[in-house]
Amino acid sequence: xxxxxxxxxxxFGDVARPSPIGPRGDGIPEHLLAGLNRPQREAVEHRGxxxxxxxxxxxxxxxxxxxxxxxxxxTREAWSSQILAITFTNKAAAEMRERVEHLVGEEARGMWIRxxxxxxxxxxxxxAEEFGFKESxxxxxxxxxxxxxxxxxxxRGADIQGLTPGSVSARISKLKNELHDVDSWxxxxxxxxxxxxxxxxxxxxxxxxLRRANAFDFDDLISQTVFLLRAFPRVAAQYRKRFRHILVxxxxxxxxxxxxxxxxxxxxxxRAELPELRGDLPGAxxxxxxxxxxxxxxxxxxxxxxxxxxxxxxxxxxxxxLEQNYRSTQNILSAANAVIGNNFDRRAKxxxxxxxxxxxxxxxxxxxGHDEAQFVADEIVELTSGGSMSYSDVxxxxxxxxxxxxxxxxxxxxxxPYKVIGGTKFYERAEIKDAMAYLITVANPDDALSLRRxxxxxxxxxxxxxxxxxxxxxxxxxxxxxxxxxxxxxxALGPKVAAAIxxxxxxxxxxxxxxxxxPGEVLRELMSRSGYTDQLRRSxxxxxxxxxxxxxxxxxxxxxxxxxxxxxxxxxxxxxxSLVAAADELDDSGGQVSLMTLHTAKGLEFDAVFITxxxxxxxxxxxxxQEPGGEAEERRLFYVGITRARQRLHxxxxxxxxxxxxxxxxxxxxxxxxxxxxxIDWRTPPSxxxxxxxxxxxxxxxxxPRESFVTGYRDSPKPLxxxxxxxxxxxxxEVRDNSAMVLEPGDRIRHKDFGEGRVQAVTGLDKKRVAExxxxxxxxxxxxxxxxxxxxxxx
DNA sequence: AGTGAGATAATTTTT
DNA sequence: TTATCTCACT
Numbered sequence: 149x150x151x152x153x154x155x156x157x158x159x160f161g162d163v164a165r166p167s168p169i170g171p172r173g174d175g176i177p178e179h180l181l182a183g184l185n186r187p188q189r190e191a192v193e194h195r196g197x198x199x200x201x202x203x204x205x206x207x208x209x210x211x212x213x214x215x216x217x218x219x220x221x222x223t224r225e226a227w228s229s230q231i232l233a234i235t236f237t238n239k240a241a242a243e244m245r246e247r248v249e250h251l252v253g254e255e256a257r258g259m260w261i262r263x264x265x266x267x268x269x270x271x272x273x274x275x276a277e278e279f280g281f282k283e284s285x286x287x288x289x290x291x292x293x294x295x296x297x298x299x300x301x302x303x304r305g306a307d308i309q310g311l312t313p314g315s316v317s318a319r320i321s322k323l324k325n326e327l328h329d330v331d332s333w334x335x336x337x338x339x340x341x342x343x344x345x346x347x348x349x350x351x352x353x354x355x356x357x358l359r360r361a362n363a364f365d366f367d368d369l370i371s372q373t374v375f376l377l378r379a380f381p382r383v384a385a386q387y388r389k390r391f392r393h394i395l396v397x398x399x400x401x402x403x404x405x406x407x408x409x410x411x412x413x414x415x416x417x418x419r420a421e422l423p424e425l426r427g428d429l430p431g432a433x434x435x436x437x438x439x440x441x442x443x444x445x446x447x448x449x450x451x452x453x454x455x456x457x458x459x460x461x462x463x464x465x466x467x468x469x470l471e472q473n474y475r476s477t478q479n480i481l482s483a484a485n486a487v488i489g490n491n492f493d494r495r496a497k498x499x500x501x502x503x504x505x506x507x508x509x510x511x512x513x514x515x516x517g518h519d520e521a522q523f524v525a526d527e528i529v530e531l532t533s534g535g536s537m538s539y540s541d542v543x544x545x546x547x548x549x550x551x552x553x554x555x556x557x558x559x560x561x562x563x564x565p566y567k568v569i570g571g572t573k574f575y576e577r578a579e580i581k582d583a584m585a586y587l588i589t590v591a592n593p594d595d596a597l598s599l600r601r602x603x604x605x606x607x608x609x610x611x612x613x614x615x616x617x618x619x620x621x622x623x624x625x626x627x628x629x630x631x632x633x634x635x636x637x638x639x640a641l642g643p644k645v646a647a648a649i650x651x652x653x654x655x656x657x658x659x660x661x662x663x664x665x666x667p668g669e670v671l672r673e674l675m676s677r678s679g680y681t682d683q684l685r686r687s688x689x690x691x692x693x694x695x696x697x698x699x700x701x702x703x704x705x706x707x708x709x710x711x712x713x714x715x716x717x718x719x720x721x722x723x724x725x726s727l728v729a730a731a732d733e734l735d736d737s738g739g740q741v742s743l744m745t746l747h748t749a750k751g752l753e754f755d756a757v758f759i760t761x762x763x764x765x766x767x768x769x770x771x772x773x774q775e776p777g778g779e780a781e782e783r784r785l786f787y788v789g790i791t792r793a794r795q796r797l798h799x800x801x802x803x804x805x806x807x808x809x810x811x812x813x814x815x816x817x818x819x820x821x822x823x824x825x826x827x828i829d830w831r832t833p834p835s836x837x838x839x840x841x842x843x844x845x846x847x848x849x850x851x852x853p854r855e856s857f858v859t860g861y862r863d864s865p866k867p868l869x870x871x872x873x874x875x876x877x878x879x880x881x882e883v884r885d886n887s888a889m890v891l892e893p894g895d896r897i898r899h900k901d902f903g904e905g906r907v908q909a910v911t912g913l914d915k916k917r918v919a920e921x922x923x924x925x926x927x928x929x930x931x932x933x934x935x936x937x938x939x940x941x942x943x
Numbered sequence: 944a945g946t947g948a949g950a951t952a953a954t955t956t957t958t
Numbered sequence: 959t960t961a962t963c964t965c966a967c968t
Binding site for chain 2: 236237263264265266289290314366367369370401444445447448547548549550570604607609610611612613614645727728745746747748766769770771772781782785807808
């Protein structure tokens, strides 16, 4: 049913069936058209080679897309196996499949609804042998890539030239997204430049390492698929013949490689390529949905021209605009329109709704990020206390992951359940990477990176020197590192080390020989027989107990995977886990507030939205503001955030922002001024705020000339009070445990920040006891008694 | 080979 | 602030 794991049949078989009759959109059953507005209906009904649906935020594009697909199936214009729908996240794919199934039932089986990356993995696995890879290839995530490049840089001593893992991997990624390969790029660049020359060497090494490890990086998945289709016309023809309808969501975020992939797949098929055809076949019908105002992935190579030039690129293209918004109130839309209107160079578009103005946008300026977080928490309590809104209807957005700290602190203290979407992901934890590395090594014995990771984890006495000896042996005999381990007798090593190596190799080989085994069982056995779990269990470090739990959690995840996909292999599991996106983690059922970056927020919607940290240097981010087009992209990011809100929108900022321990002044974002003043109800507007020292807040507001203000600030750099207070606060948080404190309604207490107040009510049990306190100065707050910085005053 | 103290570098967004 | 790296010591 729910195909999150996407393991549907490959069904190349039914391509041979006679093609259904089409193309005729007018036979679409009425229930698929009912309730659609005019342009939406047109978008569902239109038939032709190319269709661009310009879908403003909240304009019902998912609905249009699903109904369009359902229409194709219901009228028998297409078999499900002839449809390829591409989304950006697995969650979006699963949702789309579910909705189409809901509309047409069983008919939906066999459709390819997947992300670019997972569709490409599918193709690459099937055709791997064709061009010199093994079907068992594994996928390197950005952490793996970094680690690998770091080693290569060190090996070559290239670090002295200022090449860092970050810069090299970013550059390789960018070039791959532009469909360059090492050789083609080498021809275009002058090697006079020593930096380019060094980079080229590294890239060559890197690709060689990947190939040797039978692995692809994220960017390879797309570009290699394109190369494959170009190099093997017969293979390409099979896919072109199969997919008669291709639909692409979030088209504005496609990069050059993804564009090329679409192009390849939509080319006509001739009998010359595929003799069994009765006649030539026109290219697949292409439908793309997108909104150039929501293009926020330029840093990842997304090219806005893909959507702006669509009509020129694809012949006979039809363009349909969806502008009526069904999500947000008019106030929210007006703010969004005003902000995005400052981006020149865009097709004019105006979102509107007929559902009324709604509440005003609420603005807040805090003294610090902490203060701002407190505002967020207070508002969430307010919104959810009436019972009209639940925690899962609320989301908090921020530009950088680092901003979560203050928010989490306050939310915990206020006992508001929350979930951070993305950020430090489960799969990025060291112990999870270790466990995954064991699995990868089993599935893909050539993967030296994973093997190196686990070689001495847990400690087996295989140190760097031994590893180097193994590697040297492997290089000398042109065998893999794994083979070198098997042939450890050929190397002069101590008997203890040699035995450890042999044991490990034997353990891994045992499971490599059973690729069809239950992944959950494999993992459990690997963890216990390798000594990994024992090592954690015996450790006195309390953190290791948590790590052990995480490993057990992974085993449970693996088991669940197998339960849902009984035929799934270890390789299937690894593929799926390497392609999970942040948004996939969202669990609608949980009663939790969602915290996420503005990037992750795209495609989602919530009743109430908080956008935090709307400050210069943060939004626009200082790094992005430098890049060409960066300022406009950051504005789009803000726009995306605003348009996620259905009912309530909160915009907040702080006058000081702490980053790596240091407190810095912050100025209101330039984008804030772009929202008409009448739309925002400022609790505390930026202009009236004073710095804690009594000095005027940093930055400018409205009429104030920016230049003079900034200069003015520089002239009197006044350090903010911090040092002693901070130390104190830290000590307190570590030692504090108020669980013994008994509070009852009517008690007087004193809070570190809020001053004195009277307890109104106490709810919850044990560690989760929450006191509702009416403070004399700070109003009503909810506090988690166990950890709140409070003391009870004698009555 | 393994450990730990102390230095030091890094933080934009992500499939 | 945190994660990672280096180097000296066991």
